[in-house]
Amino acid sequence: MKLILLGAPGAGKGTVAKRLTQIDGSVQISTGDILRGEVNAQSELGKKAEEYMKKGDLVPDELIMGIMEKRLQEPDYQKGFLLDGFPRTIPQADALKKLMEKLNIKLDMVVNIDVPRDVIIDRLSTRRTCSNPQCQAIYNIKSMPTKVEGICDKCGSPVIQRADETAEAIAHRLDTYNQKTAPLIGFYEKEGMLKTFTATSSDEIVAGVKQALGI
């Protein structure tokens, strides 16, 4: 399957993407994970991205398109891909459209995950992420705690609250989403690609996606 996952921070894009990869071997491509990996490695790209990310601002479109042009030419997604956190602005969506035409890639659907703001704020402030850049597993101190407090179940590294998950940065990320990313809903509606899901459980969203794809 070739899908774009659209939704505010905390809507569950990453969780849904991970579940969908298990269905048919499609790969999750998360620009947030790629960027956090670069920041941890303190690469040139990571250094540039870090200041934007800390504040909850978007990284400039040129940097993101540089990453994605390379990523979409790697050969690991014969089974498909789940774009998680990309595109996030109209210029990125325009550039992606051109890139997919050039690479002869045909998208199946844009999955818009629509979750109420209060649910999102609650989820983000209780979210914890594995600090190991190779792992980045996500937990939630209320709904999905680690077996040992503060330690990742999968790799044993400390789990942390991301720098952009303070109350202030969360509010800013949601504003940024409303201003810059929400217009993509109209963009993909016009393209006839959009399907909106309002369930708050990832199980229900995964089931809905399977149904919509007829798999």
Ligand code: ADP
């Ligand atoms: P979330 O969806 O929970 O906000 P992500 O992990 O997708 O978190 O992204 C974290 C940060 O990385 C964003 O706040 C932003 O600074 C940067 N980022 C990720 N994807 C993009 C993108 N497509 N365009 C611009 N910035 C991005």
Ligand code: ZN
């Ligand atoms: Zn881990």
